[in-house]
Amino acid sequence: MTPERALYVYAAVPGDAALDALRGVGDEPVGVLSADGLGLVVSEVTTADLAAVTDESADPRLVGDLAQRHDLVVRAVAASAGATLPFRIGTVVTDRQAAYRFLGSRAAALRSGLTHVAGCDEWGVTVREGGAGQADPDDTPTAESGTAYLMRRRQHFQRLEQRRRAALELVAQTEAALGELAADTVPGRGQQGLLLDRAYLVRRDEQSRFVAALDRCGDRLAADGFVLRVTGPWPPYSFTVADLEVTADE
Amino acid sequence: MSEPPALPAHGVGTNDLVDLLDRVIDKGAVVTGDIVIGLAGIDLIRLDARLLLAAVDRLAADEPADEPADRTEVR
Numbered sequence: 573m574t575p576e577r578a579l580y581v582y583a584a585v586p587g588d589a590a591l592d593a594l595r596g597v598g599d600e601p602v603g604v605l606s607a608d609g610l611g612l613v614v615s616e617v618t619t620a621d622l623a624a625v626t627d628e629s630a631d632p633r634l635v636g637d638l639a640q641r642h643d644l645v646v647r648a649v650a651a652s653a654g655a656t657l658p659f660r661i662g663t664v665v666t667d668r669q670a671a672y673r674f675l676g677s678r679a680a681a682l683r684s685g686l687t688h689v690a691g692c693d694e695w696g697v698t699v700r701e702g703g704a705g706q707a708d709p710d711d712t713p714t715a716e717s718g719t720a721y722l723m724r725r726r727q728h729f730q731r732l733e734q735r736r737r738a739a740l741e742l743v744a745q746t747e748a749a750l751g752e753l754a755a756d757t758v759p760g761r762g763q764q765g766l767l768l769d770r771a772y773l774v775r776r777d778e779q780s781r782f783v784a785a786l787d788r789c790g791d792r793l794a795a796d797g798f799v800l801r802v803t804g805p806w807p808p809y810s811f812t813v814a815d816l817e818v819t820a821d822e
Numbered sequence: 823m824s825e826p827p828a829l830p831a832h833g834v835g836t837n838d839l840v841d842l843l844d845r846v847i848d849k850g851a852v853v854t855g856d857i858v859i860g861l862a863g864i865d866l867i868r869l870d871a872r873l874l875l876a877a878v879d880r881l882a883a884d885e886p887a888d889e890p891a892d893r894t895e896v897r
Contacts, residue, residue, distance in 0.1 A: 636839050639846050661846040696841065761844055771845075786830040802830045809845040 579671055580617040581663045582645045583807075584682045587611045589653035596645045597622070597638060605668060607675050610682050613649050614671060617664060625662075638662070646807045655690035657682065658807050685812065692755055692773045693805030695782065699743055699768035702799040738796055743768045746789040746800070753782045758810050767798065771810035779805070 580597050587606040594602040596615035604611040625634045642661045650656040665671045675682070716724075750772055751757055760769035774782045790800035 635843065639839070639843050642846055643842055658846075694845075696845070783830045790830065803841045806845055 576619060577616055578619050578664045578666050579614040579668065580622070581659050581665060581671070581674075582613040582615075582642060583649050583659055584657040584675075584686060585611045585613060585649060585653040586655055586686060589613075589649070591649060591652060594645060594648050597641050602645055605671050605675070607672055608679060610675050610679060610686075611653075612671050612675060613645065613653075614665075615645075619664065622662065622664065643807075646809075650807045655686040656807060657685045657689060657812055658809050659812065688756070689773065689808040689811050691777070692775050692808055692811075693779070694808045694810055695772045695774055695786075695802060695804035696760065696806065697746075697750065697768065697770055697772060697786070698760065698763075698766050698801045699746065699793060700766050700799050700801070701739070702794070702797045739767050739798065742789075742793055742796060742798060746793065749785045749789055750782065753778050753785055756811060760810075773808055773811050774805075 580600075582596065582602070585604065587609040589604055589606075589611050591602060591604055591613070596602040597617055598615075598621055600615040600617065602613060602615045604613055622638075624630055625638055639661055646656065646658045665674055746768060747770070750770075754772040754774050755778075756773040758771050760766075760771055763769060772782070786800070786802055790802075793800045
């Protein structure tokens with residue numbers, strides 16, 4: 573039922589986008605299929621090669637290689653095509669006819685998605701607690717009165733509560749400062765232990781102000797022992813339109 | 823990317839492989855294996871996000887250290 577050869581889809585672009593010669597997944601040449609002012613950046617792929625990537629016995633580096641090739645193509649496209657709406661890694665349509673039908677059936681969503689991300693990059697921002705956690709007073713048993721123990725215990729929890737409030741306030745300030753300069757923002761994958769985990773869509777002409785805000789927030793957080801981490805600029809991977817998500821029901 | 827790259831002091835600078843995988847792998851829709859799915863009459867195949875994430879976890883366990891930064895040069 574699965575065809576041997578299919579088309580790997582990297583991104584949607586405006587239909588007039590021109591690409592330099594480029595090799596994608598499996599070292600296959602990358603091209604643009606255009607219709608009605610929209611384009612899909614694709615290359616041929618052998619479906620068995622792609623399926624092998626997720627095989628549990630396969631070398632996990634295959635996923636890394638696939639991601640890097642996907643990213644390389646999306647970045648090259650973004651550099652030459654302007655607006656670029658990246659697709660999730662591993663999106664494949666069976667053939668050119670399927671690609672054109674996809675363009676046709678999702679044209680409105682693709683157009684609004686492209687408009688949304690035009691001229692923007694994505695930045696990833698996380699904040700976490702720096703340094704070691706606070707030692708629990710129970711760790712140091714000493715000969716002391718019950719009252720002294722309870723006092724020490726209470727102070728410990730007061731310190732924790734102060735710390736928690738400080739974190740909430742600093743994170744709220746950071747979110748406000750960054751959100752004001754961003755065109756859009758979405759939550760990150762939600763790794764455990766992070767105080768803040770968001771992706772920001774930022775217009776390139778706002779980049780220097782956004783970066784200055786990151787530095788200011790980072791300094792303030794660092795002064796209180798929290799660590800701001802930034803990755804980017806990325807293609808707008810986290811800002812693909814929801815309507816393009818495929819569910820198994822479809 | 824016309825303007826000179828203003829990069830934040832708090833940025834680690836390298837977007838390592840785990841950061842990349844974190845972005846490009848589908849967080850939401852989960853589709854099974856390489857099953858062909860009829861999408862409004864379109865046959866569409868997607869890799870299983872759960873399997874991709876499992877591979878990423880194995881990769882992260884294998885390689886806690888830095889990845890070569892060559893990818894970030896391609897801009």
